Amino acid sequence: MVGIGPGAPEHRTQAALAAISNSQVVVGYSSYMASITDLIGNRQTISTGMRKEIERVRAALEKAAAGNTVSLVSSGDAGIYGMAGLAIELGAAEFPDVGIEIVPGVTAASAAAAALGAPLMLDFAVISLSDLLVPWDRIRERLDAVAKAGLVTVLYNPRSKRRIKQLDEAVEIFGKYRSAQTPAAVVTNAGSKDEEVCLSDLGHILELDITMRSIVIITSEAARIVNGRLVMPRGYAV
Amino acid sequence: MVGIGPGAPEHRTQAALAAISNSQVVVGYSSYMASITDLIGNRQTISTGMRKEIERVRAALEKAAAGNTVSLVSSGDAGIYGMAGLAIELGAAEFPDVGIEIVPGVTAASAAAAALGAPLMLDFAVISLSDLLVPWDRIRERLDAVAKAGLVTVLYNPRSKRRIKQLDEAVEIFGKYRSAQTPAAVVTNAGSKDEEVCLSDLGHILELDITMRSIVIITSEAARIVNGRLVMPRGYAV
Incomplete structure (x- = not known):
């Protein structure tokens, strides 16, 4: 594997x-x-x-x-x-006799974060918006909990051709707890030669081109844009 | 970088x-x-x-x-x-003229998960218990939120020589929402030649040897032990 x-x-x-x-x-x-x-x-x-x-x-x-x-x-x-x-x-x-070894790799969240700057320097949550295998109500509850707790959140599978409204609802949930100016970003094809990076905010994120090959990162109000890059300050006095 | x-x-x-x-x-x-x-x-x-x-x-x-x-x-x-x-x-x-490029890598959560099986197949949270740079009260709030929301949680920096009680409190918080039988695990030196893997449960996790080189993973009640490996079933009918 x-x-x-x-x-x-x-x-x-x-x-x-x-x-x-x-x-x-x-x-x-x-x-x-x-x-x-x-x-x-x-x-x-x-x-x-x-x-x-x-x-x-x-x-x-x-x-x-x-x-x-x-x-x-x-x-x-x-x-x-x-x-x-x-x-x-x-x-x-x-196949109980087959031995399975798992070889870990660089996940899309790491690649997207590197392309943006350093938005995952502090605690974060990773949530998939695909409701093929998990009921949407449970995903909504998780989104609400992490949004309320101020966690930076990485959204996998934000949209597909058939699944549009989940991201709209997710952004609405974060909007209950965070201002429209909260930095948010889309990285499409993160870590590949076709990578596209778009830095925006919670109020405008839905205007961007977001596909099944995108990762969406919603930061918290502590996030800063430094020289065009997205950073969660880790609390060092710089 | x-x-x-x-x-x-x-x-x-x-x-x-x-x-x-x-x-x-x-x-x-x-x-x-x-x-x-x-x-x-x-x-x-x-x-x-x-x-x-x-x-x-x-x-x-x-x-x-x-x-x-x-x-x-x-x-x-x-x-x-x-x-x-x-x-x-x-x-x-x-040093505004210095260009900085970030090269992503395999994070400890991925290596620990691979050593255990597949505990991060669904949504999860990553939280550091180090309160050097983040106030402990805020970390507690985050732990409570993700514990309540049923998210599998990866704890970085669970303990150091001087910092013992944070992990005890974290386990207590998860115990409010999840049974003592909830699978939990410690991986020390994840992804290195000295890797040690210990699969346990929320009720016994504090009895294990946990250091600043450990990662602790607390699953949810949906987790299963399959052939000695920790798996979050993703909902495929197998």
Whole structure:
């Protein structure tokens, strides 16, 4: 189970490179596979489309049970909204003899933060707005709790083509507790060659172009813009 | 500003290796510097001890202002409880002509999660129990909010030699909302060759050996132990 980082080859770890290099089979979501053709070489590949997670993980486990070393790749960190949990669960249920090792990677929150400056220097929350697997009411409750507690919040999966209103509601929830001038930002394709960074505020964030490839970061009123970069001051007297 | 990952050389990214390789000067906390002697080679080094963050960052900026390419290294991700924010702030205040690039890394939460299984598959919060730079009352409020909202929580800096009671209070706060059987874990030296993993529960977590090099993860009641590994089920029907 290999996290290949946010996109650009430079953000891959040595362990991810070694894992793929040592594999006979590489399995992944088709669009991620296209980003690692340089690593795949002549290895056997299995790729499937969106929402085919179970089929993909099962195919990887089947290949491993047949005696192959298999890399099942996730973008970012396989353990953060990736396939690591499903691999462990499905492995235990159907392929108990297959050993599973998790190789951590640079998650999109880290890449987005680096592109913006340093918005995650203090405590933060990471919340996905996708309600495919978690009821929206529970996501709303979490948003309300972290907004009220003043936590900087990283929103994964802020929007898709079919899912528009969740981000509108999330911004409304933060607006109950934070001013419209609170710095907020969108990073699309964080950590890849197509990265786009847009620094705005809570009152204007919904005017930006936000897609399923974006990360949204809503800071708190302690955040500052320093030389065009977003920083949560850590309390050192500078 | 280079995040060198959680400790083991295998978790370094290509970008971190390239940044140090392209530098004339490497600056960092003395114990991190010892973990990258293989990368430093004959480069000039400046290392300082704990709590000398401002001196360290200023030394790096001075060297850069004098025309050197400098790597200021942080363990994990430089943008998560690292030096990235201070570098941007101090740079703007004292060395406005120095360009600062942030190279993200694998943060300790990702490494700890990978060692345990997949506890961060769903939303989570990251909170430091160090009250050196944030008032303890504010940290308590955040802990209460995320505990109440059912978020899996990663605690950085859970204890130091002088700071013992904060973790006791944090566990007490989670105990208001979650049962003593809620899975909880300690990973010490996550992602390094000395990594130690201990899976327990909220009722017994304080009996474990927890140091300033530990990460504590408190899950929610949805967490499961699968084949000895900690997993937050993501809601796929397996």
